[in-house]
Amino acid sequence: MQHSLFHSDTKNLLPFQGETFLYPNFFTREKSDFYFQQLAETLAWKQEPIRMFGKLVMQPRLTALYGDPDRPYGYSGISMVPLDWTDDLVEMRKAIEEFTGVRFTHVLCNLYRDGQDSMGWHRDNEAVLGKNPSIASMTFGATRMFQLRHYETKGNKIDIPLTHGSLLMMTGESQHQWEHQIPKTKKNLGPRINLTFRKLL
Ligand SMILES: O=C(O)CCC(=O)C(=O)O
Ligand SMILES: [Fe+2]
Numbered sequence: 302m303q304h305s306l307f308h309s310d311t312k313n314l315l316p317f318q319g320e321t322f323l324y325p326n327f328f329t330r331e332k333s334d335f336y337f338q339q340l341a342e343t344l345a346w347k348q349e350p351i352r353m354f355g356k357l358v359m360q361p362r363l364t365a366l367y368g369d370p371d372r373p374y375g376y377s378g379i380s381m382v383p384l385d386w387t388d389d390l391v392e393m394r395k396a397i398e399e400f401t402g403v404r405f406t407h408v409l410c411n412l413y414r415d416g417q418d419s420m421g422w423h424r425d426n427e428a429v430l431g432k433n434p435s436i437a438s439m440t441f442g443a444t445r446m447f448q449l450r451h452y453e454t455k456g457n458k459i460d461i462p463l464t465h466g467s468l469l470m471m472t473g474e475s476q477h478q479w480e481h482q483i484p485k486t487k488k489n490l491g492p493r494i495n496l497t498f499r500k501l502l
Pocket of ligand 1: 409411420425438463497
């Protein structure tokens with residue numbers, strides 16, 4: 302059975318074992334231009350290391366974590382202490398919460414400086430996110446390909462171009478049964494900002 306928490310006229314992009322919905326123009330062009338500029342200039346972007354096969358390596362992008370105070374969140378062997386919500390992030394969170402009916406405590410921010418910045422295959426299934434986490438992913442700036450594939454079989458690959466102002470909502474079993482990545486591209490692209498709103502238990 303296919304049951305969407307969100308809008309019944311929006312198609313589930315996954316063929317089975319999870320639900321992922323795309324809302325291409327969640328924010329208008331003007332609003333998205335404004336947010337891109339604001340976020341690029343005001344968020345505390347840093348290049349941070351992660352642990353890979355026991356070694357510390359720099360992530361191929363800049364990151365920042367915002368969220369409710371005193372609730373650290375981490376992945377790939379690192380723990381990040383959240384900074385306080387900015388006015389823009391609070392405003393955006395409110396719009397997404399009203400639309401989806403889901404509440405969020407944290408937002409992990411990624412800045413892909415150009416086509417050489419990327420994020421490898423992974424799932425967002427840390428225990429602190431609960432059993433079937435709903436994750437809201439906002440994109441501003443350059444369009445990058447978001448790829449999904451079935452975790453166990455590595456098959457059923459799906460390519461979703463995430464455009465300026467789009468919202469991608471992943472829910473149900475998406476984070477257990479599917480993994481995702483942002484591959485590098487040789488295209489001469491400008492920067493892209495992605496925000497993933499998450500709820501810690
Ligand atoms: O940049 C994206 O669209 C994906 C980001 C992502 O997967 C994450 O932050 O876990
Ligand atoms: Fe992710």
